[in-house]
Amino acid sequence: MSDDALVIEGVSKSYREVRAVQNLSARLPAGSIYGFLGPNGAGKTTTIRMIMDIIRPDSGSIRVLGQDSAARARDRIGYMPEERGLYRKMKVRSMLAYLGAIKGMQRSEAARAITAWLDELGLSAWGGKKVEELSRGMQQKLQFAATVINDPELLILDEPFSGLDPLNLDLLKGIMLRLRESGSTVIFSTHMMEQAERLCDYLLLINKGEKVIDGTLGSIRAGFKSNAVSVELEGDPSFVGGLPMVSAVARAGARLEAVLEPGADPQEFLKALVDKARVRAFEIKVPSLHEIFVSLVEEKK
């Protein structure tokens, strides 16, 4: 397997006057979980559709699984579009068999995969029912099964978490992690930063069609030291606001959130606290992706 499951180079796409994606480049190593992050309208769905060769970029190139178009690798990809859709009038098993067949699966192979997935998702009893008879939650599970029926090398999920109930959310995360364990690559887009923070090996943050930053979670965070500290003290903490290295203080339950002056050393702050009170907890806050995103977008302006 080549090292990069996906290479995007200088891709742009406009709809009339609206620039949906501008000069986007990214590499995505195989065997990882990769998150496309950005607010609604950032260009995530457009990018994913271009990766899938459902729409064509105005300029730039995209290589998927070593091919110069996803059209040549369709059978090795599983794709869940943002707009979910199933054949409502078809029976569960025959619909999955059809989706497997157009992914190039043999009938027997597809039948085995269907049985296994329906079992795993707790839908075995529903194989002969029409899709429209299933509850919403079951239809969500069926949509996963339809996406992964061909055991894809590359799984692309557009906003996979939106609208999921909590049980299905965990189920989907489990499937994503397991596919990665077995060597597959997972790409998903989301506007929910916390979800991405917990799952992703690599991240791409985009806003208004342009890349804000990409890389591993660690490397992105390394560039963003925060000067926020959370402390818990015994006794009256009112003195903290008067310390010279502190620029602001806010109470958060039993704790204090202190923002230090730029360039202040948290170590000095800790010493100053220890001199005046007993310290129960002291935590240098790691910036959340959300905070990083917001500060980067602010910076660009």
Added chain:
Amino acid sequence: MKKILEVARRDYIETVKTKTFLIGVLILPVLMAVGMIVPAKLMKKSFEGPMEDRHLAVLNLAEQITPELISAFTDYNKSNPQRKIIPELHKSASGKTDNKAQELKEKVRSGELDGFLLIEPEVVEGEGRGYLYTKSMSDFEFSHRVVRLLNNAVTNSRYRLNGLSPELIGRLGRWVSVEDVDLSAEKEKARDKIAMTMVPFFFMFLLFFGIFATSQGLMMSVIEEKSSRVIEVLLAAVSPFQLMAGKILGQTAVGLTLVVLYATGAIMVAARYGMADLLTGGLLAYFLVYFILGFLLIAGFLAAVGSTCNEIKEAQNLMGPVMLILMVPFFTWMYLVQHPTGTLAVVLSYIPPITPMVMILRIAARPDLPLLEIIASLLLAVSVPAVMWAAAKVFRTGVLMYGKSPTPRELLRWLRYG
């Protein structure tokens, strides 16, 4: 190719097993049978079935015709004992329309009489006229009958007054019967006028139904995939062209199934009534060729239309003009069957969407239609790839567009850059 076949297979199976399809298959023959048999039966009943005696008052001011009038009714009632019309002859004292007429009209109004016939004095000379008063103008048969009986009586009176025998006149005026013989087929044979016009129509109708019902099914299925948003899932597995080709192929199979079912039925019926030789192998072969070409043309067009619509309603608006063109053969078929080589027939043969219908009509009406003409009409075959090409372009862009339907200018852009 395998993917195209998989798409075709699903579309075929899912269409053929729906209730709509089964009902559709059954409904057409039933409708046709009902449409042909019921009016004929009703007609027969209103002209021949038994009825209660009808009472007709006759105020006859033309005394000369009285004997003939009486015998006309007597003869009629003798040969139609179940549908008698009983005349009551009245005399007018003054020889003019007087109170008597008013009284009889009143009796018709009250339902006491079924009708009142007033005969003016100068009918024999061809000056006067008759007036028939009835309550229901729509009892066509009754008035028709009375008019005939009156005219018989008047004519016979004239013969008598001129010294001629009605029997002699009848003998002298007999018609000579002429048998139509058809030379367009290999064997000489007597021509059955009704079969000669109905068979071409039947084939044209079958072609229309097969093409139209199934290509409309195709359009519905495209819209359904679009509105259920399953289309993007499919496009992750197949290209838009594969999807469209597969769907068209699947629906062609549906159409062929329908047509084969009906054609088999028709051949069985034809065989039973001894008309099997009207359905030649050549005709059936042409039918197949025209069916497939015509279907591909319309189906390609409707697939493209379906791809630009979000709802069936929108599509139906766009279908209006298409329907209008497809109806042209229905407005003109009577003429075309009688003039299969006329200018109108030739011109209509070169309008691709209706070429198949017009041509099958012409070939069925004139089995010896020149081959050159048939080949020329297959110009249609050239337009099929053109329509497919354009449809594939529109389809590719259209299937992912939601919201408002594209304007004609946008469509042109899709064709150029799609």
